[in-house]
Amino acid sequence: MCGITARVGDDDAVDTLLTGLANLEYRGYDSAGLAMENGDGLEVYKREGDLSSLRDAIDAERAEGHIGIGHTRWSTHGAPTNENAHPHTDCTNQVAVVHNGIIENHATLREELTARGHTFTSETDTEVVPHVMEEFLEEGASVESAFRDTISMLSGSFAVAVLVEETGELYATRKGSPLVLGVGENEYFLASDAPAFLEFTDQVVYLEDGDVVRASAEDHHITDANGDPVDRPVQSIDWSPEDAEKGGYDHYMKKEIHEQPTALAQTVRGRVEDGHTGATFEAFSRGEFSDVKQVQFLACGTSYHAALYAQQLLAQRGVPAQVFRAGEYATNPAPLGDDTLVVGVTQSGETADTLGSLRHASDAGARTLAVTNVVGSTAARECDDAVFIRAGPEIGVAATKTFSSQVATLGLLAEQIARDREEANHEEYTSGQSAFLEGVSTLSENVQWLLEGNDVENLVDRYRDADAYFFIGRGVMHPVAKEGALKFKEITYEHAEGFAAGELKHGPLALVTPDTPVFALFSGENDEKTLNNVKEVQARGAPVIGVTATDASEVVDTVDDVLEIPPTHPALAGVAANVQLQLISYHMADRLNRAIDKPRNLAKSVTVE
Missing domain, CATH: 3.40.50.10490 (Glucose-6-phosphate isomerase like protein; domain 1)
Known part of the structure; x- marks a missing residue:
C-alpha cells in the first residue's frame, strides 16, 4: 500500500521527510515524491522507481523548506510514472495533495472539473482533490473550510494530507485508510504508519475515521466530521524502528494475514x-x-x-x-x-x-x-x-x-x-x-471476525509432531485444500498434501495413519459427502480438524477439533477457511522456528522460466 509522510516544524524538513519515505519503503512502492513550502511557493519533486532517484533530484536543486508532504506510491490508477507520482497540485500550484486509498467518484469529478477549465497532468484518482479544493479557495473559503468541503465530495476509502502555499499548516483526514499524527518538540508529523517518524518521536495520536487534523509548528487541532473538537490521546510507542516496519507483528506474513x-x-x-x-x-x-x-x-x-x-x-x-x-x-x-x-x-x-x-x-x-x-x-x-x-x-x-x-x-x-x-x-x-x-x-467483515477470535495456536501445539498433514475439500473447498497444503509446506517444510475429498479412497487413503492429521473443509454444500470421507480417515485412526461454519452442528459433533468460520454464502466459505489455514501454517512454522517471510529456495515473484 502507498505511504504518506508529512512534517511541519521550525527547521528544515527535507531530510526528515526523506527519512520518513525511506522508513516506509517496506510497504512497497513504484514511485515517490515530495512537496515543500520554501518561502517562494510550493516546490514539487517526483520520480518513478527507487527512492534514490528522488533524493538525487532534491540534492541537485538544494531543496529546502520547514513544511512538506511526501508519498511512496503503489499504483492503482495509472502506470508508475513521474506524472502519476504524488504529490499532485492544482492549476495554480498553490495546493499539493498526497493520498492513499481509492476515490471511487474520481471519474465523474474529473469530467466536471475538465468541463470547467481545469487541466489534468496525470491518470490518477488523486489529482481531482487539489482541483476541487482550488475551486473552494477561489470562492473565498478558508483553507480549513475548503479542505472539509473537498473531502465531503469524495466517495471511497482514503487518507489525505494537504499543503497549501503560505499557510504554514498541514491538513489531513482519514476514512477507512490508516493515518497517525506524531507529536514532537516544536514539530508535528503525519504518516500512514508510525515507523515513518519513530526516529524523531515516539509520541503518537491515532486518528479515527472522519477526524480532521490541522497542524503547525506550534500546535495541532483535531475536529470531527462536523467540525467539533475531539480529544485523541497522545500515546507512547515502545517499538524500535526495525520492529515497527512490521507494524508490531513478528513477521510480514502475519501482518499481511x-x-x-x-x-x-x-x-x-x-x-x-x-x-x-x-x-x-x-x-x-x-x-x-x-x-x-x-x-x-x-x-x-x-x-x-x-x-x-x-x-x-x-x-x-x-x-x-x-x-x-x-x-x-x-x-x-x-x-x-x-x-x-x-x-x-x-x-x-x-x-x-x-x-x-x-x-x-x-x-x-x-x-x-x-x-x-x-x-x-x-x-x-x-x-x-x-x-x-x-x-x-x-x-x-x-x-x-x-x-x-x-x-x-x-x-x-x-x-x-x-x-x-x-x-x-x-x-x-x-x-x-x-x-x-x-x-x-x-467478506471483509467476516475475515475480521475470524481474526479477532480463534484457537489456532493451541491446535498447533497438539499436532506439531505429526508425520504429515492432509487437507481435503469438495467444490470450492478443493482449491482451498490445495492452497492450504501449499502454504503449509512452503513455510513449515513439513509434508502436506491437498486432495479432493472424494479422491481419498482412490489412493491417498493408503497414506493415512494416526500420525497424519486431516484438515477437512466444509462449505455448507454437500457436507454430508465430505463427512463420509471424514469417517473413512477416522476409521484409520487419523484425527480430523473440521474447518466449518459455526452453525454446522453435525460437522462439529463428528470431527475431533474445530476451526470456526462465520456463516456465509457457500461459494465464499473458502475465503474464510483459507485464512484459518494460513494461521495454522504460520503458527506451525513459528513453533518450528522457520524463516517464515523468506522460506528456503523460494522467491516472491518467479521471473524466469
Missing part, C-alpha cells in the same frame, strides 16, 4: 452494484463479455489455486472454463477460438511462465485479460485488458492477502461474464446471485 479485511474491502469497493444486482468494473462496460463462450485460466502456484476457485464459480453459472498451469500451456496449448477469453492470474504481473503462455494465446488470436496486483506490470501492459485486485504490496514470500483478493476479484468477474452472456442471449438475469454478491460485500 491481518491486513486481509482491509485488502478485501479495497478489492470489492465500487464493484458491487447497489442492491447487489450485479458486479461492475470500471474498466468494462455492460455487455463486455457477451461473446465469450469459454474461459481459460493461466496461472502458477497460489494464483493457480485462485483460478481453480474461479473455475468452480463459472461452472456454477453455466460458463465453460478450464484452468491450465502456465508452465505447461505454451508447450501443450489448448484449442483457442475467437470466443475464448484467456485470463492470466498473476500477483506480480511478471511471472515468466504466465507471461509466456499469455503471449502464446494472444498470438493465436485470443482475447487476453490480466488479473494482477500491479499496475504497470508486464501482464497489465501486454494483455488486451487488465483488472487489479487492489490488495496492496505483499512482502512475505508466501502469498496470503493476494489469494483472498484474487478470489474476490475473480468471483465478481464471473458474475459479470455470466450476466453479459445471459443478456446477449435475451435471457433475464435471474440467476439468484444477489446472495452471492451480498456475501462478497461482507
